[in-house]
Amino acid sequence: DQQVKQNSPSLSVQEGRISILNCDYTxxxxxxxxxxxxxxxxxxTFLISISSIKDKNEDGRFTVFLNKSAKHLSLHIVPxxxxxxxxxxxxxxxxxxxxxxxxxxxxNVKP
Amino acid sequence: xxxxxxxxxxxxxxxxxxxxxxxxxxxxxxxMYWYRQDPGQGLRLIYYSQIVNDFQKxxxxxxxxxxxxxxxxxxLTVTSAQKNPxxxxxxxxxxxxxxDTQYFGPGTRLTVL
Numbered sequence: 001d002q003q004v005k006q007n008s009p010s011l012s013v014q015e016g017r018i019s020i021l022n023c024d025y026t027x028x029x030x031x032x033x034x035x036x037x038x039x040x041x042x043x044x045t046f047l048i049s050i051s052s053i054k055d056k057n058e059d060g061r062f063t064v065f066l067n068k069s070a071k072h073l074s075l076h077i078v079p080x081x082x083x084x085x086x087x088x089x090x091x092x093x094x095x096x097x098x099x100x101x102x103x104x105x106x107x108n109v110k111p
Numbered sequence: 112x113x114x115x116x117x118x119x120x121x122x123x124x125x126x127x128x129x130x131x132x133x134x135x136x137x138x139x140x141x142x143m144y145w146y147r148q149d150p151g152q153g154l155r156l157i158y159y160s161q162i163v164n165d166f167q168k169x170x171x172x173x174x175x176x177x178x179x180x181x182x183x184x185x186x187l188t189v190t191s192a193q194k195n196p197x198x199x200x201x202x203x204x205x206x207x208x209x210x211d212t213q214y215f216g217p218g219t220r221l222t223v224l
Contacts, residue, residue: 043215046214089154097161097210099144099210101146101154102153103153
């Protein structure tokens with residue numbers, strides 16, 4: 001059973017607007033959450049992360065929000081740029097250094 | 112330059128043959144991972160290792176084998192027992208207890224003919 005889920009396979013946003021990517025998880029023992037960006041036929045690259053003791057982490061145009069009670073996290077990109085178009089993966093890490101990935105959301109930012 | 116190398120980029124094999132995918136890192140990371148990605152799906156963990164000469168099965172280990180004889184190297188063998196081996200394979204490494212440091216290689220696309 002998948003422990004990290006991204007229920008939106010795709011998202012289309014106009015350039016300059018906000019992109020919101022969502023992720024849900026089931027295991028309350030996860031203590032770290034990460035977002036990765038991936039282009040076709042390449043490895044994912046780390047984007048931003050958040051510890052389970054925080055509810056928000058910001059890095060430039062990227063902000064990750066964590067709602068532990070709802071077991072939900074989201075990635076906000078504002079303003080969105082065409083270069084942000086990629087597949088975004090949500091991941092969770094347990095205290096055994098094991099990572100669990102969602103199925104990804106393909107973001108298309110239209111010029 | 113530090114990083115992870117995977118070779119080859121594209122690999123073809125005949126059904127029934129074993130094949131080994133290479134993964135080397137010079138980041139001095141203790142942990143190494145193998146993931147598989149299928150179209151429309153996320154990354155699924157095959158095997159991971161946190162220390163030399165030790166490794167653990169991930170969620171889809173059946174039909175695969177690994178070894179970790181050196182810190183820098185974590186080769187993956189796709190055996191003939193793997194029923195659907197055609198996929199994109201990604202190797203990664205990280206420092207222990209530092210999830211932000213997980214760094215991925217460029218991947219190997221394996222096609223079984």
